[in-house]
Amino acid sequence: MYSNSIDAQAQMMSKNMNIPKIDENSKEDKLREQTDAFESVILKMLMDNAMKDEKNLFTEQNDPGEKIYKSMYRDELAKASAGGFGFSQMLYDFLSEKR
Template structure:
């Protein structure tokens, strides 16, 4: 299983402003965060020891890559991203 590199995502909170471009960046970051959560869930949920399929060397890597792509496609539709986006925009409006 490949480790998830969460350092590739830039923190969105310090650079939030009211422009549409910054709101789009925040939405991208919250979707990326949701994708990380979904990937971890998929890795656990789909971790099966199937006796019918042999354990070949590339199987774990392939399953990890497959789960990564599925999580990216599903991100933004599970609600975690929307909750986080709403929370961060609410915090921004309270501060400024």
């Protein structure tokens, strides 16, 4: 029962996000790019969830573009941080061993 809800959540997230495909047969540098891209998706999801209820200290009203701007900022932050949290390295090592 619990795994069914996880599968449903994964399918819903894959529809909403552009999850990178990982080809375990690709060259080392391409595989590293793919695992870093996957890690950036994980980081973006973590930041989105952590900052979901963030309130702005300086203004009471929400600007219509504020959500979009903050989402884009977190996306770029996740891309810049990818490769430094260990998810990418762990996945890269696992896929490299399978060759």
